[in-house]
Amino acid sequence: MTQYDAVVAAGGAGRRLGGADKPALTVGGRPLLDRVLTACAGARRVLVVGPRRPTGHPGVHWLREDPPGGGPLAAVAAALPQVSAPLVLLLAADLPFLDAAxxxxxxxxxxxxxxxxxxxxxxxxxxxxxxxxxxxxRTALAALPAPAGRPLRALTAGLRLVRVPDPAGASFDCDTPEELAAARRRAAGER
Incomplete structure (x- = not known):
């Protein structure tokens, strides 16, 4: 399998969740961030962009985007210089059903x-x-002006991308109280 690094964007303000520290919220008894880190355990290097938090995953490298809270594109800009593998996973920290498969x-x-x-x-x-x-x-990022506050689509719009169906809902994220509650119900049902 091709080697890859992982970048986990974990610096959001959780505004739609009342300012909660979203990566620290639990689903199935585990913090969202830990669930994502488990899914990318096969990465050569894992870079988490956001405030340092306790995690059960040793070896995580912590970075901050500029400015802090500058959004996913700023997170990519902070982490990409540290990536050395030919492929890089870009992951949100609030994907409770992402798995290694x-x-x-x-x-x-x-x-x-x-x-x-x-x-x-x-x-x-x-x-x-x-x-x-x-x-x-790296090429797409170099062609962009300052990344802070810009949507990630500004980086990916010109890329040739393969779209992979997600019938299992691995890309389900927890942006609102309703989504968090739904994730917790789903996790309880999967036990």
Whole structure:
């Protein structure tokens, strides 16, 4: 299997969750961040961009985006210089159902493209549940003005991407209290 690093964006303000520290919220008795870190355990290097938090995963490298809270594109800009593998996973820290099998599927599907990303049940691309060629991201990032506050789509719009269906809901994220409650119900049902 192709070697990859992982970048986990964990610096959001959790505004829609009342300012909660979203990566620290629990689903199935485990913090969201730990669930994502478990899914990317096969990465050579794991870079978490956001405030340092306790985690059950040793060896995580912590970085901060500039400015702090500057969004996912700023997180990518902070982490990409530290990536050395040919592929890089870009992951949100609030994906409670991401698993190692989905990560492996994304990595395998990149092929000759610039990346592979999950597409949710509604047909929406999930650029923070994806694997990309490191060189393609670096080229795209170099062509952009300051990344803070810009959408991640500004980085990925020109890339040749393989869209990977997500029937198991691995790209389900927890942005609202309702989504968090739904994730907790689903996790309880899967036990």
């Amino acid at each position: 989905t990560v492996a599927r994304l990595v395998a599907r990149v092929g000759d493209a610039d990346g592979a990303l999950l597409v949710d049940a509604e047909g929406r691309d999930q650029p923070l549940a994806a694997a990309y060629r490191t060189a393609a991201l």
